Amino acid sequence: MELKSQEIHQLLTNTDNLYLAQGGLGQIVAVAKDNKHVFMPALVGQGEEPSRDLMRVSLHSGRGKSAISGTPGTIDWITDPEGNALAREDYWNKTDHYELKTRVGREWKSLLKDEDDTVVEFSQSVRMKNRLEGVGKSVELIPLKGEDHWLSSSETRLAALEAMGAFLAANLTDSSASQ
Numbered sequence: 001m002e003l004k005s006q007e008i009h010q011l012l013t014n015t016d017n018l019y020l021a022q023g024g025l026g027q028i029v030a031v032a033k034d035n036k037h038v039f040m041p042a043l044v045g046q047g048e049e050p051s052r053d054l055m056r057v058s059l060h061s062g063r064g065k066s067a068i069s070g071t072p073g074t075i076d077w078i079t080d081p082e083g084n085a086l087a088r089e090d091y092w093n094k095t096d097h098y099e100l101k102t103r104v105g106r107e108w109k110s111l112l113k114d115e116d117d118t119v120v121e122f123s124q125s126v127r128m129k130n131r132l133e134g135v136g137k138s139v140e141l142i143p144l145k146g147e148d149h150w151l152s153s154s155e156t157r158l159a160a161l162e163a164m165g166a167f168l169a170a171n172l173t174d175s176s177a178s179q
Helices: 122-134 154-171
Strands: 037-044 051-058 064-068 074-079 085-092 097-104 107-110
Touching (some): 051 074, 097 154
Antiparallel strands (some): 074 085, 085 097
Protein backbone atom coordinates (compact mmCIF):
# COMPACT_ATOMS: atom_id res chain seq x y z
CA MET A 1 0.00 0.00 0.00
CA GLU A 2 1.27 3.43 -0.90
CA LEU A 3 0.98 5.33 2.39
CA LYS A 4 0.48 8.82 0.93
CA SER A 5 -2.14 7.92 -1.67
CA GLN A 6 -3.59 4.90 0.18
CA GLU A 7 -3.42 2.97 -3.10
CA ILE A 8 -2.80 -0.77 -3.07
CA HIS A 9 -0.58 -2.29 -5.76
CA GLN A 10 1.38 -5.47 -6.34
CA LEU A 11 4.92 -5.24 -5.00
CA LEU A 12 6.83 -7.77 -7.13
CA THR A 13 6.47 -6.59 -10.74
CA ASN A 14 8.74 -5.71 -13.66
CA THR A 15 10.74 -8.86 -13.01
CA ASP A 16 12.21 -10.98 -15.79
CA ASN A 17 11.34 -14.67 -15.86
CA LEU A 18 8.78 -14.47 -13.03
CA TYR A 19 6.52 -17.53 -13.24
CA LEU A 20 3.05 -16.34 -14.19
CA ALA A 21 0.84 -18.90 -12.42
CA GLN A 22 1.71 -18.80 -8.73
CA GLY A 23 -0.09 -18.32 -5.45
CA GLY A 24 1.17 -16.96 -2.18
CA LEU A 25 3.05 -14.15 -3.85
CA GLY A 26 3.41 -11.33 -1.36
CA GLN A 27 5.12 -13.01 1.57
CA ILE A 28 7.89 -10.71 2.83
CA VAL A 29 10.45 -12.63 4.87
CA ALA A 30 12.95 -9.83 5.59
CA VAL A 31 13.79 -6.17 5.02
CA ALA A 32 17.23 -5.26 3.65
CA LYS A 33 19.55 -3.11 5.75
CA ASP A 34 19.08 -0.23 3.29
CA ASN A 35 15.29 -0.19 3.99
CA LYS A 36 14.81 0.13 0.23
CA HIS A 37 14.45 -3.57 -0.55
CA VAL A 38 12.58 -6.58 0.85
CA PHE A 39 13.11 -10.31 0.40
CA MET A 40 10.27 -12.43 -0.95
CA PRO A 41 10.05 -16.06 -2.11
CA ALA A 42 8.73 -16.35 -5.66
CA LEU A 43 8.57 -18.90 -8.46
CA VAL A 44 11.03 -18.13 -11.23
CA GLY A 45 11.36 -19.76 -14.63
CA GLN A 46 8.96 -21.03 -17.22
CA GLY A 47 7.84 -24.56 -17.96
CA GLU A 48 6.74 -27.41 -15.74
CA GLU A 49 9.22 -26.99 -12.88
CA PRO A 50 10.00 -23.38 -11.91
CA SER A 51 12.26 -22.84 -8.90
CA ARG A 52 11.23 -20.96 -5.74
CA ASP A 53 13.97 -18.36 -5.38
CA LEU A 54 14.51 -15.80 -2.65
CA MET A 55 14.01 -12.49 -4.45
CA ARG A 56 15.44 -9.09 -3.48
CA VAL A 57 12.68 -6.62 -4.41
CA SER A 58 12.93 -2.85 -4.74
CA LEU A 59 10.25 -1.05 -2.73
CA HIS A 60 10.47 1.84 -5.21
CA SER A 61 10.17 0.06 -8.57
CA GLY A 62 8.84 -3.38 -7.60
CA ARG A 63 11.57 -4.96 -9.69
CA GLY A 64 12.95 -8.18 -8.25
CA LYS A 65 16.19 -10.03 -8.70
CA SER A 66 17.00 -13.53 -7.52
CA ALA A 67 19.16 -13.20 -4.39
CA ILE A 68 19.44 -16.97 -3.91
CA SER A 69 18.23 -19.69 -6.24
CA GLY A 70 16.01 -22.43 -4.94
CA THR A 71 14.91 -25.65 -6.62
CA PRO A 72 11.58 -26.83 -8.03
CA GLY A 73 11.13 -28.56 -4.65
CA THR A 74 11.84 -25.49 -2.51
CA ILE A 75 8.75 -24.58 -0.47
CA ASP A 76 10.10 -21.95 1.92
CA TRP A 77 13.08 -19.93 3.10
CA ILE A 78 14.27 -19.19 6.64
CA THR A 79 16.24 -15.94 6.85
CA ASP A 80 17.76 -13.69 9.44
CA PRO A 81 16.19 -10.21 9.81
CA GLU A 82 18.37 -8.81 6.99
CA GLY A 83 17.40 -11.46 4.44
CA ASN A 84 20.45 -13.72 4.65
CA ALA A 85 19.28 -17.28 4.02
CA LEU A 86 19.80 -19.52 7.04
CA ALA A 87 17.90 -22.53 5.74
CA ARG A 88 15.80 -23.76 2.84
CA GLU A 89 12.86 -26.16 3.03
CA ASP A 90 12.43 -28.57 0.14
CA TYR A 91 9.56 -30.98 -0.49
CA TRP A 92 9.42 -33.29 -3.48
CA ASN A 93 5.89 -34.54 -4.25
CA LYS A 94 6.99 -37.40 -6.50
CA THR A 95 9.05 -39.06 -3.75
CA ASP A 96 7.21 -37.60 -0.71
CA HIS A 97 10.61 -36.35 0.48
CA TYR A 98 11.00 -33.39 2.88
CA GLU A 99 14.38 -31.93 3.71
CA LEU A 100 15.68 -28.95 5.65
CA LYS A 101 19.01 -27.67 4.32
CA THR A 102 21.49 -24.97 5.27
CA ARG A 103 24.13 -23.36 3.12
CA VAL A 104 27.75 -24.23 3.84
CA GLY A 105 29.90 -22.12 1.56
CA ARG A 106 28.30 -22.45 -1.87
CA GLU A 107 26.66 -25.84 -1.23
CA TRP A 108 23.40 -26.77 0.50
CA LYS A 109 23.79 -29.44 3.19
CA SER A 110 21.02 -31.40 4.86
CA LEU A 111 20.41 -30.51 8.52
CA LEU A 112 18.21 -33.43 9.52
CA LYS A 113 18.97 -37.15 9.31
CA ASP A 114 18.09 -40.03 11.63
CA GLU A 115 18.74 -43.74 12.11
CA ASP A 116 15.24 -45.03 11.29
CA ASP A 117 14.79 -42.81 8.25
CA THR A 118 13.27 -44.86 5.44
CA VAL A 119 14.18 -42.17 2.89
CA VAL A 120 17.87 -41.52 3.69
CA GLU A 121 19.99 -44.31 5.14
CA PHE A 122 21.88 -43.47 8.34
CA SER A 123 25.11 -44.70 6.70
CA GLN A 124 24.86 -41.73 4.29
CA SER A 125 24.92 -39.36 7.27
CA VAL A 126 27.95 -41.15 8.71
CA ARG A 127 29.75 -40.90 5.34
CA MET A 128 28.94 -37.15 5.15
CA LYS A 129 30.23 -36.64 8.70
CA ASN A 130 33.48 -38.48 7.89
CA ARG A 131 34.00 -36.51 4.68
CA LEU A 132 33.44 -33.18 6.42
CA GLU A 133 35.84 -34.14 9.21
CA GLY A 134 38.31 -35.24 6.52
CA VAL A 135 38.46 -31.68 5.19
CA GLY A 136 38.85 -30.17 8.65
CA LYS A 137 35.24 -29.30 9.46
CA SER A 138 33.84 -29.65 12.96
CA VAL A 139 30.83 -31.99 12.79
CA GLU A 140 28.36 -33.38 15.29
CA LEU A 141 26.09 -36.20 14.15
CA ILE A 142 23.14 -36.67 16.49
CA PRO A 143 21.40 -40.05 16.11
CA LEU A 144 17.68 -39.82 16.83
CA LYS A 145 16.58 -43.25 18.05
CA GLY A 146 13.22 -44.44 16.80
CA GLU A 147 12.57 -41.33 14.71
CA ASP A 148 11.51 -41.21 11.08
CA HIS A 149 12.50 -38.86 8.26
CA TRP A 150 9.77 -36.34 9.12
CA LEU A 151 10.60 -36.01 12.86
CA SER A 152 7.11 -37.14 13.84
CA SER A 153 7.83 -37.29 17.58
CA SER A 154 7.58 -33.89 19.30
CA GLU A 155 10.37 -34.86 21.74
CA THR A 156 12.94 -35.62 19.04
CA ARG A 157 11.69 -32.74 16.87
CA LEU A 158 12.43 -30.36 19.75
CA ALA A 159 15.86 -31.95 20.27
CA ALA A 160 16.64 -31.57 16.55
CA LEU A 161 15.53 -27.92 16.49
CA GLU A 162 17.58 -27.13 19.61
CA ALA A 163 20.65 -28.78 18.01
CA MET A 164 20.10 -26.76 14.81
CA GLY A 165 19.74 -23.55 16.81
CA ALA A 166 22.97 -24.25 18.68
CA PHE A 167 24.74 -25.05 15.39
CA LEU A 168 23.55 -21.84 13.73
CA ALA A 169 24.42 -19.73 16.79
CA ALA A 170 27.92 -21.21 16.92
CA ASN A 171 28.67 -21.10 13.19
CA LEU A 172 26.77 -18.22 11.65
CA THR A 173 28.84 -15.05 11.69
CA ASP A 174 28.38 -11.73 9.94
CA SER A 175 30.90 -12.77 7.27
CA SER A 176 29.33 -16.22 6.64
CA ALA A 177 25.79 -14.81 6.57
CA SER A 178 26.53 -12.55 3.62
CA GLN A 179 28.09 -15.29 1.45
